[in-house]
Amino acid sequence: MTTSVQSGTPREWDIREFVKFVIKEAKPRGKFLTPFNMISIPIILVGAILVVIRFVFGIGSITNLSQSTPWGIWIGFDVVTGVAFAGGAYVVTFLVYILGAKQYHSIVRVTVLNGFLAYMFYAGALMLDLGRPWKIINPIIGNSFGVSSVLFLVAWHFLLYMAAEFIEFSPAIAEWLGWPRLRKIVGGLTIASVIFGITLSTLHQSGLGALFLMAKSKIHPLWFTEFIPVLFFISSIFAGLSMVIFEGSISHKVFRSRVSHEGHADHDAILLGLAKICAGVMFVYFFLKVLVLVHSQQTHLLATAWGVWFMVEVLGFVLVPGYLFFRAVRAGDVGLVKVASALALVGIILNRLNISVIAYEWYAANPYIPSWMEIEVTAAVICVEIWAFRWVVTRMPVLSDPPSWAPER
Amino acid sequence: MDEFSYTNIFATKGIEYLIVIAYFILFVFFTRALDASTKDDHKSAGRNGHVE
Secondary structure (H helix, E strand, O other), X not given: OHHHHOOOOOOOOOHHHXXXXXXXXXXXXXXXXXXXXXXXXXXXXXXXXXXXXHHHHOHHHOOOOOOOOOOOHHHHHHHHHHHXXXXXXXXXXXXXXXXXXXXXXXXXXXXXXXXXXXHHHHHOOHHHHOOOHHHHHHHHHOOOOOOOXXXXXXXXXXXXXXXXXXXXXXXXXXXXXXOHHHHHHHHHOHHHHHHHHHHHHHHHHHHHHHHXXXXXXXEOOOOXXXXXXXXXXHHHHHHHHHHHHHHHHHHHXXXXXXXXXXXXXXXXHHXXXXXXXXXXXXXXXXXXXXXXXXXXXXXXXXXXXXXXXXXXXXXXXXXXXXXXXXXHHHHOOHHHHHHHHHHHHHHHHHHHHHHHHHOEOOOOOOOOOOOHHHHHHHHHHHHHHHHHHHHHHOOOOOOOOOOOOOOOO | OXXXXXXXXXXXXHHHHHHHHHXXXXXXXXXXXXXXXXXXHXXXXXXXXXXX
């Protein structure tokens, strides 16, 4: 019965056949010695060894973190920046399911998958950063809720949002498994999970910014403002969409054979549509940055070295990519959209790292500089996420059309 | 005691009002310029018979 173990073929529940199917699907496909594999495998292996060392000998064994600088690049990049990059999922689902912008329908699944994996791996990397990682469950089980902490909100939001994104993506899993009844049930939950997910996203994107409100004395005045939560939320919109453009362009090339006819036909129009939204949001964000700067009465600090660095971030990586998005939309230039999205992503990395690492304890005599091992582990987490993304995309109907028995998406 | 001047644009936060007013005015032009490109596309597509 070889046909019964094909992915996407409708079948009745049978445990033996299910196990056979999963084992078959788990096996690697295609060429193994690709350039990406050759680079990523050593990075993942070294990262795995470092993670073992971290858990055996403690967090100080591989990081430059200390009592005065307990948050480093694992929080600043993996969590704070990674979550902003994952913002594309809530923006695109909002566009498609709430605003009815059906032209973006073909990218919903890949965007939700991207967001789900980003939360799973980047927020999962929190485990590495916690001194006592087994206590991560406390805010959930009530051993010590810690309701007065912003982290309580962030912890619950991460957990619930990951569940919402999993439900949003589960129709693709049901189609892959060939279970029409499950497909029908989870398909009916989509709208509810989208609304729930959007609500959670708006709150925890800003909640991550709110974490830094209590560090007023530690963050450079050019970056500290009581409006950090608002700025985090607004910037997560264009950060997420820029990631969708950047990652979507790569996926479109790498998984060309799996992209549906609809996906091929609409690709350029989708990128230009997203660029238009990015241009508008970056215009708003730039004015807010200027307004907040003037409001905080710190303009005199622009004449310092930190001021120059601040202007590099705001002019070079907000105003310039915003203008490039604008030009690209006016000219219908898809290549320029990709350049602008890359610059916008660099801008988001700079902004999040400035607040959480670079301009954090800016006055310290011995500022925190991440060890090579911290950077290596971060690179390993990114590589594992890409492996997981590739595994899912090459098996489930994410970029490709759903099976014929599945209802219209 | 610091002297308060009603004519100081920074002390009265007048500069913030000006930025907000400038933002609203520019935003109108900005969105019109962005939309113009989309309308031009539709017009040229219409001439070529590509509008669905």
